[in-house]
Amino acid sequence: MNVLGRKYYYFIGAGGIGMSALARYFKSLEKIVIGYDKTPTDLTRELEREGIDLHFEDHLDKIAPYLTPDNTLVVYTPAVPKELREYQYFLQNGFDIMKRSEVLGEITDATYGIAVAGTHGKTTTSSILGHILHHSEMESSAFLGGVLEEYNSNFLNNGYKITVSEADEFDRSFLKLSPKIGIITSMDADHLDIYGSKEEFEEAFIAFGRKISERIFVKKGLPIPDGITYGVESEADFDAVNIRIENGIYHFDLKTPEDLIENFILKLPGKHNVENAVAAIAVALHLKIPAHKIKYALENFKGVKRRFNRWDFKDKIYIDDYAHHPTELNALTSSVREIFPDKKILGVFQPHLFSRTRDFMDGFAESLSRFDELILLDIYPARELPIEGVTSKTLLDRINLENKEVSSLENAMSRIQMKDFDVLVTVGAGNIDRLVKPLKSWLNED
Structure with a gap:
């Protein structure tokens, strides 16, 4: 299939990191890019500022009538549930629907x-x-x-x-x-x-x-x-x-x-x-x-957002990172210890996926034990349903720290504000990044 031969490109899950890069690619080719995501984020707002038309409600009336199987390619991510009404509409009406990886493969092969x-x-x-x-x-x-x-x-x-x-x-x-x-x-x-x-x-x-x-x-x-x-x-x-x-x-x-x-x-x-x-x-x-x-x-490379992003405040350091696997956590904590060998380090970690937490429970416990104090958030499910016996509390019990606790994302800010630390590290691949702006504001005022 010639993926470049359409006028319209409809992205289901447009706010994903891989999907948004593809959307920007087609926009750079002066294609008309539109789509859906379930939640507005900083990234979707950037896409909208760049002229990509997005909506955040799964309603068929959001799908423009001028989109036809001949002029539109639909791109989706496996994270999108198949029962989504928009996905089912395109599937049942004969549109070409391709996974993000398939579209990327066509582009890179050329x-x-x-x-x-x-x-x-x-x-x-x-x-x-x-x-x-x-x-x-x-x-x-x-x-x-x-x-x-x-x-x-x-x-x-x-x-x-x-x-x-x-x-x-x-x-x-x-x-x-x-x-x-x-x-x-x-x-x-x-x-x-x-x-x-x-x-x-x-x-x-x-x-x-x-x-x-x-x-x-x-x-x-x-x-x-x-x-x-x-x-x-x-x-x-x-x-x-x-x-x-x-x-x-x-x-x-x-x-x-x-x-x-x-x-x-x-x-x-x-x-x-x-x-x-x-x-x-x-x-x-x-x-x-x-x-x-x-x-x-x-x-002159300045780095990638959420890859050891660091901010220095009056008497505290704040680091935010995307690590979500024990090996990545070990690399992160080693780097923090190397830079701040004598500082008290508070970690705030959000596990990503029930299956990953289950499969690497001991590895996570060992990695997280390298902080001085830990706030463990509830598991971010992404595409998964809960797995019996796999919870943040289960993981917490295996972590070798005296000062440790489980918190919801909603309560995390207040729990952090009660702690005594020199270096704060927020870590995870879910929606823990929602804490970054309020934490920076609080630390700047403190």
Whole structure:
């Protein structure tokens, strides 16, 4: 199907991070983009300001009569319930309906596609790479899983010859892609409600690797055949060495298969982000971007919203992060401890999905025990129904902390205001980000 041949593009679930990047792409092509989401957010308000017409009620009278099967492509996300009236209307009236991953696959297949896969690290890695390409004036577009601070967007557009996209492992969506270049950042088991076992999960990544036609870059140690490896002080093909921290900023050199490139600067915290940067640099070098352009872009990369966003107040520090897997939580807490070794750290965590909480209960308990004090919010269900015996209280009982409690999102603000802390960290992939603005306002007044 020629996904570019329609006049109208209707997005069901337009406010999702991946869906909104696609909506912006079609808008950049001067297509008419409209759609539905269940809740207005900062992101949907940005889309509306950009000229995308959205509504937030599942009513058929919101569907314009000029939308026909011939002139409209309907795009949806698997998170949308199939009983949604709008979805059923389009299904029963002969409209072409495609998953987001299918549309992205069609777009990237028609370009020089670069896809970044991994349980964690893919948003930061793809964002750094997209930023480098953009700053180097390559004719490229980037579909990102987070909003970049510098651009206030999850879609970068400087042309359409090269596309950078995140290859999402959920629902095996990344197998819809056939990129020229691939990056695999991590393969820690996740989405076991879909895959059933760690072995099936890893096999899907191996299958993704087979679909890459030109070159695949793989974190050192991952079981992917024929990959060019990258890492941090790991004897990889592309290896960050001579790492030092100066005034809280990472400086490192890069050993490549050919030579040593000195003095890269990265302003993101944590060695895991140095590793993400190395993957992006390796691909940029493969694309023949000069090292001095890569260095300039990397030094000026401001980060991704909700990826270790930090605000400094008079006597307190506030950090907000998207981490929702034990490995990500470990990386986050390690970075916080590295920067603030002697500070009292209060964590506020919202578990994401009942199935993930069940599958990694012990891992979450261990990771969350690294805070000094913890407020554990109710589990954010997203697409799932509750699972018997899987609650935040169940998780709380396994966490090795004296000062810990469960709270609803609605009561979290008042609970935080009663605590004594030096560093506050809010964490999760659900709707915990609703706390960010009120917390910043309170801390600014305090």
